[in-house]
Amino acid sequence: MKILSQATDEKLLDYIDGTLCAPEAEEIETQLRTNVFLKTRYDELKQVHDALRMTKSESPSLNFTNIVMRRLQDNPMPSTLSTTNGIILLAVVLLAVAIATVLLSKGVFDNVTTPTIDLNQINLPKYFEQPSGSFYMDLKLMINMIIVFNLGLAFMLLDRAVLRPYFKRRMG
Amino acid sequence: MTNDPDLPLIDRVLAGEQNAFADIVDRHKRYVFTIAMKVLLNKPEAEEAAQDAFIKAFHHLGTFNRQSKFSTWLYRIIFNTAITYKRKNKRVFQSIEHTIIAHPHEGEEILERTDKQKYVQQAMTKLNEADRAALSLFYLEEFSLEEIAEITNMAANTAKVRIHRARQRLGDELKTILNKEALTL
Numbered sequence: 001m002k003i004l005s006q007a008t009d010e011k012l013l014d015y016i017d018g019t020l021c022a023p024e025a026e027e028i029e030t031q032l033r034t035n036v037f038l039k040t041r042y043d044e045l046k047q048v049h050d051a052l053r054m055t056k057s058e059s060p061s062l063n064f065t066n067i068v069m070r071r072l073q074d075n076p077m078p079s080t081l082s083t084t085n086g087i088i089l090l091a092v093v094l095l096a097v098a099i100a101t102v103l104l105s106k107g108v109f110d111n112v113t114t115p116t117i118d119l120n121q122i123n124l125p126k127y128f129e130q131p132s133g134s135f136y137m138d139l140k141l142m143i144n145m146i147i148v149f150n151l152g153l154a155f156m157l158l159d160r161a162v163l164r165p166y167f168k169r170r171m172g
Numbered sequence: 173m174t175n176d177p178d179l180p181l182i183d184r185v186l187a188g189e190q191n192a193f194a195d196i197v198d199r200h201k202r203y204v205f206t207i208a209m210k211v212l213l214n215k216p217e218a219e220e221a222a223q224d225a226f227i228k229a230f231h232h233l234g235t236f237n238r239q240s241k242f243s244t245w246l247y248r249i250i251f252n253t254a255i256t257y258k259r260k261n262k263r264v265f266q267s268i269e270h271t272i273i274a275h276p277h278e279g280e281e282i283l284e285r286t287d288k289q290k291y292v293q294q295a296m297t298k299l300n301e302a303d304r305a306a307l308s309l310f311y312l313e314e315f316s317l318e319e320i321a322e323i324t325n326m327a328a329n330t331a332k333v334r335i336h337r338a339r340q341r342l343g344d345e346l347k348t349i350l351n352k353e354a355l356t357l
Contacts, residue, residue: 051292
């Protein structure tokens with residue numbers, strides 16, 4: 001029964017909206033003339049429809065625009081990377097990567113390590129276990145890691161500063 | 173979307189002419205505020221939410237992809253902003269010291285409303301925010317069902333169903349309210 005009345009309500013609303021085809025509209029009109037319950041429900045929905053048709057847009061305060069513009073001046077757009085600055089930064093990063101790669105290929109960092117750090121000489125409070133041993137880092141490995149990091153940074157800059165603005169302009 | 177009347181203004185704003193944004197605000201503030209009011213049912217909060225929505229739109233103007241109308245994009249921002257306000261139950265009461273209150277026209281309109289309209293508005297408060305906003309947009313007759321669906325985060329084919337269901341519910345609520353009124357006479 002609930003499903004039937006739901007379907008009936010939807011038909012009545014379509015009829016009120018004027019979106020029913022002519023034969024269906026005529027069928028509804030015939031039923032409204034003979035079915036008291038249907039007519040009552042139609043009247044209820046029509047009341048709602050007529051009241052809602054009086055809906056008007058509402059007005060904000062008269063100085064609303066001034067308030068918005070003042071807030072924009074107080075909170076300027078967060079700085080974004082301009083295309084020119086992005087390209088310059090990208091060029092600098094790629095230059096650094098190129099220099100590091102050339103130096104690596106020439107063997108400048110071969111067998112070069114950071115100074116050895118002796119953990120025995122570190123004095124920790126008595127509650128902590130005293131570490132032992134020493135360690136150093138291979139500078140060649142460090143430079144490789146820095147190069148990989150800079151390549152990632154370069155791809156990010158390429159995307160933000162060059163590719164996105166270019167494709168956005170093309171789509172616009 | 174090459175026939176969107178807002179695009180020339182948007183291009184001017186993106187080129188650095190910030191004052192052009194004031195024209196965009198003037199053009200859309202009524203509907204933005206209306207949507208906020210339908211969600212929040214509170215004028216100071218709706219005013220604050222509407223201002224926030226315009227600020228957000230300005231800061232993200234570069235990300236508007238022009239696949240839909242600018243108005244649809246903007247009204248979706250205010251709808252989401254108002255929903256966020258509702259969920260946070262943010263009570264920000266705007267100081268009216270520098271706020272210019274609208275002309276009493278509004279008061280005259282209120283006087284002219286019939287009782288049935290008043291009861292329908294009362295029944296509207298029982299709907300959820302999305303249905304209330306969708307229904308109001310539908311009866312403003314400026315938006316297609318697809319646009320209403322996009323603004324209120326509904327699937328396109330469910331907007332019509334939800335608007336229908338909302339009106340059914342209003343019909344039931346109105347009957348209840350009128351019966352109660354009759355009993356108090």
